[in-house]
Amino acid sequence: MLTVEAFSLNIMIAALAPLLGAFTLLFLFIFEKRIDLLEKQTREIALERELQTALYNQLNQEIQPHFFFNTLNSILSLARLDRKTELIRSIETLSKLLKFKYQTNNTFITINEEIAYVNYYLEIQKIRFRDRLHYEFTIDPNVNQAITIPFIIQTFVENAFKHSFEKYMGEAFLKIIIEKKEREIQITVWNTASEGREELSEDRGLGLENITKRLELLFPDGKTSVQLINSDNGTSVLAIFPLILKSEI
Secondary structure (H helix, E strand, O other), rough: OHHHHHHHHHHHHHHHHHHHHHHHHHHHHHHHHHHHHHHHOOOOOOHHHHHHHHHHHHHHHHOHHHHHHHEEEEEEEEHHHOOOOHHHHHHHHHHHHHHHHHHHOOOOOOOOHHHHHHHHHHHHHHHHHHEEEEEEEOOHHHHHHEOOOHHHHHHHHHHHHHHHHHHOOOEEEEEEEEEOOOEEEEEEEEEEOOOOOOHHHHHHHHHHHHHHHHHHHHHOOOOOEEEEEEOOEEEEEEEEEEEOEEHOO
16 A cells, blocks of 8 residues: 555656656757757858858959950940940949949849849940840749849859850850749750860869859758750750749748
């Protein structure tokens, strides 16, 4: 027969057991959340580091002196010809391009924002190349507010000018296609590069590898890839990553 003390102890254990179990589960839940938070912070730090590398390349390598000086010479020519409307537009576009490049410090932006920046760049190039340059955009309206890494399309476009249009005479054709395929986004930048492909492949380490790393960091749980594709009629770069709208974050 149980004593009063033993009976009281059993009652106390029976009463405390659910509380102990609840505290244990709560501790495990908080511990798992803490681990998830630390993993997320680690990814964010790595992503910011890769973004800084991309910014460094953009500011110190890909805005090359010849591009800047050629642009200024084109603007100077408009001034000498007294083409005021085009002159004002050119200066405004160059200002917006430089402002975006120097002030972008987010680890991700929307497709719309990236396209706006690319348009500034192409407007400047149109002044330089005039009727020789032809470009077109094909954009699925469902991806406008999807997130992506900064300078992804810009890097592909700059490579087309750097390795083809600025080195070889003839018509310069550029196509930028952004498609939604189920829950993925596919970005294709195609140009008429029939020469300079070996150099572009060697240069992959500077730009495309950085983009590959940043996509993997921004979308750790999704499929990402960056491919350089050569064909008889030109060269294209294809980037694939998950479709996530800015409103979903």
